[in-house]
Amino acid sequence: MNRSPVRTSMLLGVGAAAGVGIARFGFGPVLPAMRDDLGWSLSTAGAMQSVNLAGYVCGSLLAASLSRRWETRRVFGLAYVGVAAGLILTGLASGVVSHVLLRFLTGFGSAQLWILGGVLVSRLAEKGNSGLIIGVFFGGLGTGMIATGALLPLTFSTDNGWRYMWIICGVGVAGLAPLVGQALRAISTVTPGVAARGMFTELRLNDGLRPIELSYFLFGLGSIGYMTFVIALLKEQGTTANGLGIFWALFGVSIWAATRIWATAIGRSDSGALAACMYLIMTLAALATILGHQHLTILLASALGFGSVFVSAVAATTSPIVSITPFASNTSRQPSSHSLHTSLAPSSSSPPTSK
Numbered sequence: 001m002n003r004s005p006v007r008t009s010m011l012l013g014v015g016a017a018a019g020v021g022i023a024r025f026g027f028g029p030v031l032p033a034m035r036d037d038l039g040w041s042l043s044t045a046g047a048m049q050s051v052n053l054a055g056y057v058c059g060s061l062l063a064a065s066l067s068r069r070w071e072t073r074r075v076f077g078l079a080y081v082g083v084a085a086g087l088i089l090t091g092l093a094s095g096v097v098s099h100v101l102l103r104f105l106t107g108f109g110s111a112q113l114w115i116l117g118g119v120l121v122s123r124l125a126e127k128g129n130s131g132l133i134i135g136v137f138f139g140g141l142g143t144g145m146i147a148t149g150a151l152l153p154l155t156f157s158t159d160n161g162w163r164y165m166w167i168i169c170g171v172g173v174a175g176l177a178p179l180v181g182q183a184l185r186a187i188s189t190v191t192p193g194v195a196a197r198g199m200f201t202e203l204r205l206n207d208g209l210r211p212i213e214l215s216y217f218l219f220g221l222g223s224i225g226y227m228t229f230v231i232a233l234l235k236e237q238g239t240t241a242n243g244l245g246i247f248w249a250l251f252g253v254s255i256w257a258a259t260r261i262w263a264t265a266i267g268r269s270d271s272g273a274l275a276a277c278m279y280l281i282m283t284l285a286a287l288a289t290i291l292g293h294q295h296l297t298i299l300l301a302s303a304l305g306f307g308s309v310f311v312s313a314v315a316a317t318t319s320p321i322v323s324i325t326p327f328a329s330n331t332s333r334q335p336s337s338h339s340l341h342t343s344l345a346p347s348s349s350s351p352p353t354s355k
Contacts, residue, residue, distance in 0.1 A: 005124040009133045011176075011183035013140025015076065015117050018173040019083050019110030021144015021252070025227065026169070027052065027103075029148065029248055032235070033155050033162040044096060048103050055107025063115040072116050073184040079112035080173075080180055087170030091163040118314075120187055135259035138311040142255030147172070149249030156241035216317050219279055223310055226286050230303065233289070247303060254307030262312040275316035278309040 027049070035045045066075050086106035093099055121137040147169060155161040234244055265274055285305035292298030 005133050006136055008183045008186045009121045009124055009136045010140075011179050012076075012117050012120060013137045013143065014173070014176050014180050015080050015083075015113035016137060016140030017144030017147070018080065018087070018169075019106075019113035021141040021146075022148055022169050022173070023083055023087060023106040024052065024056065024110045025141070025145060026148035029152055029244055030155055030162050030165060037160060037162065038094065038096075038099075040096070048099060051100050052103040052107040055104035055109075056111045057107075059108035059111025060115060063112055066112070067116060067119070072119055073187060075112055076116045076120065077181065077184055079109040079116070080177065082106075083109040083113065084170055084174040084177065087166050087173060089170075091166030091170065120184075123187055132260070135262060135312060138314050139256045139259030141311055142252040142257075142259070142307070145252030145255065146249050147252075149245045149247070149252055152245030152248060153242050215275065215279065219282070219313055219317070222279075222282060222286065223306075223313075226282070226289070226306060230289055230299070234299070237294075247300065250300065251303045251307045254304045255311045258308040258310075258312045261308070262316070275313055278313040278316055281309045282306055282313065 031045055031048070034040070035042075040048075063075075083106055086102050086109065090099070090102050090106070093102060117137055118134075121134055124133050148165075151165045151168060155165045158164070234247060239247070262274075262278075282305075285302045288298055288305070289302040292302075
């Protein structure tokens with residue numbers, strides 16, 4: 001393990017960018033173009049979102065079991081290849097059944113990348129500088145959103161632009177696979193039996209984590225609801241493709257930059273107080289959107305404020321878990337918390353399809 005833990009975490013963050021920043025959150029802004037070109041009804045378009053969510057839920061709930069059967073790095077690598085292939089095939093497919101299968105599989109794979117990537121960087125964080133190491137990985141989500149935002153004008157300004165967008169993203173992700181493979185080899189083996197012992201039985205082993213897990217679930221409920229609401233709101237107000245691309249890219253930039261800004265504070269905090277402060281900032285940003293939704297400046301400020309703590313709150317929540325429990329325990333707890341907040345929370349705020 002001679003490689004820099006920060007560099008290793010950054011390369012693993014490509015998985016977060018591909019699985020969550022592009023394949024999961026990037027689908028919503030592109031969906032109107034796909035619907036128009038493929039002739040989907042509103043119900044069909046909405047079903048695509050639901051199927052992806054179902055895949056993500058299944059992936060979240062099975063992440064621990066898969067890492068118990070096979071080594072965690074292997075599952076992450078296979079999921080990475082699967083998501084890259086899924087992105088390319090999404091750009092080539094036309095049939096409804098094909099897209100349903102691809103949305104489910106990419107949702108399943110993105111859950112593995114997000115959850116097991118968090119497990120792997122937690123291992124790196126044991127060696128120190130945990131705030132930066134964890135934050136850099138989760139900041140990969142912002143990188144994926146920046147890439148998606150940069151391609152949105154192409155998506156809406158050319159015929160079949162959405163196909164080019166998915167293929168470009170998929171080829172780019174596939175091209176980075178060798179570097180991601182190097183990062184996986186730089187991490188020592190995570191024993192499969194230790195990496196996941198039964199997600200829900202682990203929840204009762206440490207009473208000190210219960211408040212953190214409850215707050216983490218509520219964080220997931222609010223954050224997914226916000227991201228769904230704000231994009232739908234911008235579309236409803238007639239925001240242009242360029243405007244939506246700028247907004248989405250700014251959101252991604254704020255997420256990416258925040259992982260560096262908050263790194264020191266996260267590394268020094270092990271009580272959960274910092275995560276609570278971030279949750280408060282997110283609440284205020286969401287309130288600003290509700291109260292000032294007719295003003296673009298307020299919406300942009302809200303996005304920057306929300307994005308500045310969106311992923312950093314994940315790192316701030318993970319940091320006290322690492323300090324409270326040994327690695328053998330928190331590796332199974334992380335998938336549990338992620339599974340709960342990412343599966344139940346989106347179900348409470350089903351994404352609308354724009355008209």
